[in-house]
Amino acid sequence: MPAAVSGCLLARSMASHHNHHRQRGAAALPVINIGRLGDKDPAARALVVQDIARACRDRGCFQVTNHGVSKSAMDSALEAASEFFDMPAERKAAFACDDIRSPIRYDTSSRDGISKARSFLKHYANPLDHWVDSWPTQPATYRKKMGTYAVEIQRLSMQLMGAIVQGLGLSPMYLEEKLEAGLQFMALNNYPQGSSRAGDTVGLAPHSDIGFITILLQSSPGLEVTHHDDGGAWTPVPVIPGALHVHLGDHLEVLSNGRLRSLLHRAILNTDEARVSIASIHGAAMDEKVGCAEELVDEGHPRMYRESSFHDFLDFLPTNVKAYRRFVETLKIDSA
Ligand SMILES: O=C(O)CCC(=O)C(=O)O
Numbered sequence: 001m002p003a004a005v006s007g008c009l010l011a012r013s014m015a016s017h018h019n020h021h022r023q024r025g026a027a028a029l030p031v032i033n034i035g036r037l038g039d040k041d042p043a044a045r046a047l048v049v050q051d052i053a054r055a056c057r058d059r060g061c062f063q064v065t066n067h068g069v070s071k072s073a074m075d076s077a078l079e080a081a082s083e084f085f086d087m088p089a090e091r092k093a094a095f096a097c098d099d100i101r102s103p104i105r106y107d108t109s110s111r112d113g114i115s116k117a118r119s120f121l122k123h124y125a126n127p128l129d130h131w132v133d134s135w136p137t138q139p140a141t142y143r144k145k146m147g148t149y150a151v152e153i154q155r156l157s158m159q160l161m162g163a164i165v166q167g168l169g170l171s172p173m174y175l176e177e178k179l180e181a182g183l184q185f186m187a188l189n190n191y192p193q194g195s196s197r198a199g200d201t202v203g204l205a206p207h208s209d210i211g212f213i214t215i216l217l218q219s220s221p222g223l224e225v226t227h228h229d230d231g232g233a234w235t236p237v238p239v240i241p242g243a244l245h246v247h248l249g250d251h252l253e254v255l256s257n258g259r260l261r262s263l264l265h266r267a268i269l270n271t272d273e274a275r276v277s278i279a280s281i282h283g284a285a286m287d288e289k290v291g292c293a294e295e296l297v298d299e300g301h302p303r304m305y306r307e308s309s310f311h312d313f314l315d316f317l318p319t320n321v322k323a324y325r326r327f328v329e330t331l332k333i334d335s336a
């Protein structure tokens, strides 16, 4: 439905920007070298698992280095995303679609309630051969570049989830099959350059992601995070060359029965340049219900959340436009 997409929507939402004071979180965000996660020596692996567990618990996010995703795959993915967004509006509008269940969707408007000044392309990626035919054929290298990146990120997500569930006291294999057959949902985000006179301008309003984890790559700074103990202060996520940012989603909060919390994050317009980010959300399959791990429910830790699927999340989304709530809040079981 190309008619639904008009170039002026972006300009209109930019005009209604909000000013924010940038506050710095107390301590730098954790950067974890995960090179030894695959080590045969369990003690070497355990040290990394411990660092990840602490970062998940205390900050809800961390960056990883030595993660095995090649620098060229990362650069190429950002290139492919930029080249897509640089195409003429009509070409991108071919992917515009009102149905949030569409396998691929391009939009420039703020109909979702949180996009203030972003255009995005969203599509699925795992398993790649199932979804790649729905991806853009232009730019000509898009499928190759984004596909290579997607596969490497899916592999990394499984390795990270193995460590995260181990950090919760579960077997590293706990989710392996569900993740293998699970959902990889990619959001390519495009933000205009912000005005330095306007102060901090929100491109994407605060929200948490569905899924267990999100792995995010940004072309330049703009992502900001706030964890539950941060007292509302926003911490900018620095761009560390070669590193990838990881944060926790609503379904990990559910799985962990509240031991871990999903991360609230937002994107600020970069005043030096237009910005592109690629978020890869990793969760269970579309109709797979995710509940609290039984191993983490006991007398001292009563079940905190109802089970839900990605499908349930999509049903919830259109109802979440006026006053934003984290999906996971709607899943809480009244303990009263
Ligand atoms: O652009 C960013 O850094 C954040 C993107 C994001 O949060 C998302 O796509 O869910």
Ligand SMILES: [Fe+2]
Pocket (backbone or CB within 6 Å): 207, 208, 209, 265, 279
């Ligand atoms: Fe997000």
